[in-house]
Amino acid sequence: MKNISKASLFIAGCSIIAGIASCGNPQDKNTKTTEKTTANDSLQKYVNERLDIYEKVKLTTNLNDLTINERKILPLLIQSAQIMDDLFWKQAYPQRDSLLNTIKDEKTKSFIWINYGPWDRLNGDKPFIPGIGPKPDAASFYPAGMTKDDLKKSDAKDKYGQYSVIKKDSTGKLISIPYHVLFATELQKVSNLLKQAALLAEDAGLKKYLNLRADALVTDNYTASDYAWLDMKNNSLDIIIGPIENYEDKLFNARASYEAYVLIKDKVWSKRLAKYVSMLPQLQQGLPVEAKYKKEKPGTDSELNAYDVIYYAGDCNAGSKTIAVNLPNDEIIQQKKGTRRSQLKNAMKAKFDKILIPIAKELIDKDQQQYINFEAFFANVMFHEVAHGLGIKKTITGKGFVKEALQEQYSWLEEGKADVLGLYMVTGLLKKKELEGDIKQFYTTYMAGILRSVRFGAASAHGKANMQCFNFFKENGAFVRNENGTYKVDFSKFETAMNKLSNLIITLQGNGDKAAVEKTQKENAVISTELQTDLDKLTKKGIPVDIIFEQGVDVLGVK
Template structure:
């Protein structure tokens, strides 16, 4: 818990209002500090003072009374394993952390480095906020510094895009591939040992099998068996998502996976409510508003839709915008054969709804439509976003292989956009069939407020780009209007029409596997207009946070 304990101490001296406000100078003399730094550093210090306030601190906890004594013993082991993933992600994102922090005197700047896992502001286009730091490398540490895409593509390496390895240069300058389980052998062995200790304790057979297989997978980079075992779990109270999973950090090829972990406690009541929806995927796939050749695939349905309280975030999922729902595994073959597990992180979701979405709605949603903002609609929109990852198309219709391989670095943002709009498509269809309760107006209006929340994540985020594309497409198609006072009013009929048009556009782009066409769409549509930026700036001026950071760990939970 090395990094998190330091971050808690740094932030402890900051006053909490609507977000983390600026820490006061301990001597009360800002002029003294200003003399120690250059004008460039002074400008960046002012930037940090403003930007650190965009985060709201949230305590991650759950009701432990529903857990057995054994489960309460297992939780600390899972958290320790997750903390190792956090350290590994630092090595992937910014391995010079400790040397950088040793040069920083200002406590707020240190805190901002911890929040961003490096000296680049993840929610503002990866803008550097420390003097002398250049642009963030697109390939992070996955590739040699300065290596171009063309150099790797033209190389004779056999496994150029293996997601569980890095590319380095040997002593002769030749490119070589080093697997994660070799590069991080010591750390992964420690994490594996912790999972095996947890497996010895647990009384749940499915969870025991998964923990043992995942422990072995961490030290071999072969995750297939553990992914299947994870999907087979049905009666577990605890869960841990752990390993190199998402490709967001690799902006060069969207190929290499980053380490992360979530430690989860199942909410059995909410999970039971959600169980029926996965079985409806084939019927919803058939009704997609797109040409027949783009919806021939059969989505896997042998999976679960569950709600959890998340009690620990680590690594990639804790960097930048915090994930509030998970759809895994990412392996397309497993998705087609068996499906995915959709995990809704209910406590984190509720924190974002209360502290961010509701205040945004009060500022930017038409006064007469604010009555339609509610948590159940927000929960459903996010939930069906994750379910919708299972809809659409995985293999291109043009012979270019999997969509992910064809689109490379353009894949993630478009896939998130697909899930956004197809999630809304699912909500609409289920409401019409009477399979979902509620007023369509609440889902559409809450979705609109959700777009305004997510576009604040910025252009460096796949989710931010996806929401910017949706906003601009819906605006172009009259799905909402901007009132003279700067609030937004949904046209419910045109909203549905725009939803279907955008669904068709995205699935077609994916099915064609045309990376150049997707890049053109991103350049033209995944941008924030000056008018929208002006409206978003009002939110900052009002002190409405952009995202949340966590107070978390065994001490917060009260387990040892």
């Protein structure tokens, strides 16, 4: 892949540091040196402080129940995932090696590795390397300097395709190049590794999926392998691999980024979750929105499974770490077949213990801290993923799928929908006595979860979604802020606010009105000064924002 134009990242004769340009009229050399040294020291201090927001976690699990062949498969899956990681670097910041070679400070290098580039993903993509400008919305999916209108007016094929990049040919004309052509060497290596794993696979469903996914990676035709993945029922091992999410393409939210998760199923927990998907049609009928926005019937051939994740790679490892997955993203497959909701239990427990509990102790009303528990956190996250299947996939205004209509505004609003409809599901299931527990536990834990997720910042779809939820719930009296800076949930108003926000989001999606969604984001998906002050307390207390991993064959003890 061609590098992003250096002119877009390194401004000749200027040093853009932390958003302040230091070029202009000639100045005294000593002044320039002092300013540069001060700015560099400031960025070094920033990196040192920001490294502390991550808590390191070992990704391990009990391998005793795996067969000999399954243990042999694991290294092959991890090698495949590592290649996905390299491919994501090529998408997010292809100048990785040249950048790292210029950096002497080991902490700065570590922070570059965590962020997959020189921009702080959990702080609005703030640049933290001297000479680096703002993060380009185009990443490396589009030529530097290309505008939305340029692409719209061009006759390039596959303009908004998931599995291609847009380049300029020798004449300056925009053309598309498929991923399987651009990354042919790397993808063939992954395909071979998955075929080797398939030869060792004893479960027929896993064997079929691995073979089809191996073929898909070198053709960019993922439909058959997606169906095969959904058909797997009895597998102990799993790998989610390929170009999957669109978050990195902030220009159109169209191009998919490479990632991988290597998973081991927790069959005991998975069995406990099996019953909930069949309830989706009934829950869809009860959505607090006009009938025309809930006519679609969600697929019920879906599964809820719990896993221990033993390897993260690529997009899912950049910025905030995913703790649950709802796939495939293909709307047609979702409607025909459904999705699989995978709960990453060990990563989820790490975030609960190391982040959510300390946040609750600091920011949740003392009398309500008793309601924070892991079962409620697990359920809220799980039903967030299930709730992606509720609501509306196609606009009622003839604008096609919601994703197509909303483009770069789609992801954050969809995450907000899943958040609030997940809580709607919990509320409904508790009332039907299909779920055990006290509603106070789920609502209070949800409130603590909002305070956890807003810290991901405005560069994160999940961060924006939780900012909107916080501001909407505050406006509707779902919680109050005590004089000591802690938050107290009003349980009756919490449910009312939940229904109102559900109505708002589904209506926005169903109308496919991108301008209205953009307006909502600018007005509501923001952190107020008061909230920022409270969040700063967490930083001062050393409460991590997220986790990073020690992972791989050595950590697992397999070769």
